[in-house]
Amino acid sequence: MNAMNDGTAPHTHYLAQTHEVINVSCELAGYNAYTQDQALREAVQREGAAWADADLQRFGQYCGAADTLEQGALANKFAPELETHDRFGHRIDLVKFHPAYHQFMRAAIEQGLHASPWTDPRAGAHVARAAGNYLHTQAEAGHGCPVTMTFAAIPTLRLQPDLAAQWEPKITARAYDPRNVPMADKQGLTIGMAMTEKQGGSDVRANTTHAYPVGQAGPGQTYELVGHKYFVSAPMCDAFLTLAQTPKGLSCFLLPRWRPDGTKNPLQVIRLKKKMGNVSNASSETELRGALAWMVGEEGRGVANIIEMVAMTRFDCMVGSSSGMRMALSQALHHCAHRSAFGKLLSEQPLMQNVLADLALESEAAMALSMRMARALDERGASRHEELLTRLMTAVGKYWICKRTPQHAYEAMECIGGSGVMEDSMMPRLFRESPVNAIWEGSGNVQCLDVLRAMGRHPEVVQAFFDELRATQGQNRHLDAQVSALAQELKDPQEQQYRARHVVERMALAMQASLLLRGAPAFVADAFCASRLDQQGSFHYGTLPRGVDAAAIIARATPLLD
Template identity: 45%
Template sequence: MHLESTALALRIASTDGVETHKVLNQARASVGHNAFTGDVALYERVASQAPWAIANATSLGALAGDEEVQELARLANEHSPVLRTHDRFGHRIDWVEFHPAWHRLMALGFGHGVAGLAWTTREPSGHFARAVLSYLWNQVENGTGCPTGMAYAACAGFAGRPAFALWREKTLSGEYDPRRLPLTQKTGAVIGYAMTEKQGGSDLRQTQTMATFVGKENGAQIFAITGHKWFFSVPTCDGFYTLAQTKSGVSCLFVPRFLPDGSLNRVLLQRLKDKCGNRSNASSEVEFKGTWSMLVGEEGRGIREILSHAHLTRLDFAVGSAGLMRQALTLAIGHASTRDGFGRRMADLPMQTNVLADLALESEAAMLSALRIALATDSMETDERERLLARVATPIVKYWNCQRATTFVYEALQVHGGNGFIMENPIARLYRESPLNSIWEGTTNMMCIDVLRALSREQGALEVFIDEVSGQGTANAAHASFLVRLRDDLAAAVDEGNARAVVTRMALALQASEMLQHSPGSVAQRFIESRLGGRHAGVIGTLTSGTDLRDIVARAAVTAA
């Protein structure tokens, strides 16, 4: 009887709701802030260059710090898209079902002008202001940054071409319309790209897809395409730019999802890719079988046509990686500032302070350099100097920001410890996302080769770049020596095998110039002495100790909304 009473007591004790421990010392979620107004460096830069954009950026910045919107980002990545090749009756539909969170995010992004502001505003510095929105949007959700960026670039191909006037109008409407309908029945359009093939990868000259001329309709040359594309992102887009071989060579063609008579075009989805990151966004393989398409630009000059769009997508990835880094920094500072370790606030531990300050320097430099090439893009048509700078600096910044993003997010994840490696923590999602931009629109090696190509083919590009990075003067003797060595190396023929080393130094020189111009002197000095002065080991958190590191962290901490 005594034993039975003891067992009963144990069972009661195990089910009476008594907690085994209390939840203590967990960091607060990084929400409740405005990613624009709370970001001192960004706000100051926009206020000086494009104050008219402050209102829209403030609205979008509030979304980045909104708990409900961040939950939408989590849900969109938690519930992967699903391919539906046929409906329940057996009809081919070639469609993808996205979680409702994806559609809500898309509506927010397109509605705030993340895709179209550069083309719709009459104010100066439209590409600059649109880059600010993209920078903020990449602190909301990265998968939806793909379609907003593609729509941004697509409008360059539509411009000045009457056959594509309605496409441009719908793409710039600011409306997101997910319905599977012909363009004429929709309030807005989403545009995609289909370039990569299995055998060619980034080498678009290896395109095997074929296109045959079939006639003219409403002033457009019509081709029938047959072939396979290896990467086909956002396959629910209303239309797609693609490449195919015609009699004149590789040509750029535009494939609408619906034919002029309202029937479905032959866009046959094969499967969805199971990607490491970018889980909210569907990427697929597609077959074209006699698929109806319209010629874009001059036949046989398709790669040149696509590269004119690629300037904008590369700019967007440079901006996007900077935004991703900023979000990782916000999460890291937020975690370390609201959790204790070893008897002190984590952000106050000397080594952790060094890491956070170093991340803050890296983030600010990435943001400023990305906005600089966006500003150059604004004047490409009217200012030869800015055109040359945009031509050489865009691949530089795309290379460096995308290259650094992975290292950056890895260090931000380390600030979180084991909690950061759990998928329900947003820093884990950023970690899986961070390598992608360095692959899209040209890998690291391709960007470095493109820099060398620009320097060799564009007369005056070298001189413009050197003038740009030297125009703010030098912070110290080491900075001056760095620029002299860079100038000498660029004046000589750069060996392709050494391209990464040289382009890395070009990126750092450009970032230093921007920091000198737009950041407080002490912040710029810290960046330059560490990156250009030979005191940085290439590892985050190796700054020389000093009381000013706390001030750098405080400057980078987003304030409450």
């Protein structure tokens, strides 16, 4: 009998049909990143920026659009490239970016993420900007570096009014111009920062770059700088705030890429750094070979003069890491809402619910603290309490939120499983990005030492901290116990540096718990307090105690496609 006709052989049309694609997720794209984030919308309202809701809805639609997310992938797939000379041998120090990177820069600047609190300083301005930053960074994080530095440069530049009058109008303009041309030929400018040197790192007082006066010395005067800057992020910015030594000590300078006469300033890019994350943004090693610069503020007070810029960039590190948490959480929630195992959706299985809800608590707490600090920035000029809170909690929040992000990204990746480590998904990029903010603008130890410095120099910051927590006194036994223990611990003068991380961690958790008790639903706030403030708790995600309404927490946080 013919084997093909005996009833045992397969029909030929089955031979190429190996499987049907079932039980898989889909791209989280084509959704409104703002309207689908209930916790963020509530925070914007709560912290004083309700007037920005309509604009944030529009921007959220852009940030969650499929094309925007695809451009984010492209900006990181095609890294910037350095051309030190043109083909004729002229020094150009030109960094070329993929067009997707320029799209993000243009969108950020047109949205005002680089300057809106300075150009429109109304109540809630910092909150609205932080919310926009939080949304845009979810799609692409690298462009945030030059946007942040441009934003943060204004308070320092204003220490030198003559320079501010000349530069600020173009810095704050909502015009992005990436051309490598002098300031006079551009409508919009971006500002970078060049502080770190290889021998000192965070210890900028060890810098060896020197500044030599061209004529008269002093604030606002021209100098020539000679030295080597080991980390200069966004080298295509139009000018940089930097530090250099003068006879009176470390001083602050504004260093442009072009001299006023239209010739190229000898700020020479030696190489681009090979980073594990933040790929779309160029970071460089740069030599200053007599580069022209203007002194900003009082001579010898460089650190004090630039510290406001550093404080603002640290705040944006909080927002950026919170944003990374939100996107990692969104990816995990979206996947688990579509993928089934053992006869049930992953998001409906108790153990996975424990993990997802725990990740959601961490994300909302990080965002809530970031937005509260945005309100403190808005109100600090009129409130001593807000000023003190800003001084202390920026360092506390920067330490804790940025420190928690890498583990959060990893756990979200594990929720997705094998597909989460594939390079054609967003998760590897989020994971590589996750440690960046913890290291940039002062590592964890630097933040903790800054907290100790603030409490030592300005003891009233401690009182402001406890005054803030008093708003929720008696509402949760776990928080009450934490606050009481903290009060005793802060009175202990022994081995303060050795204990600093432990103390700062407990301060961050207490503040996050208090904020959630004030602004989040009870099922969120109570779960956070029970899981984070109980000394028997675990810092591994997925260990929430009994009694937590995990399903409600997950439903609150899950983004839905339009």
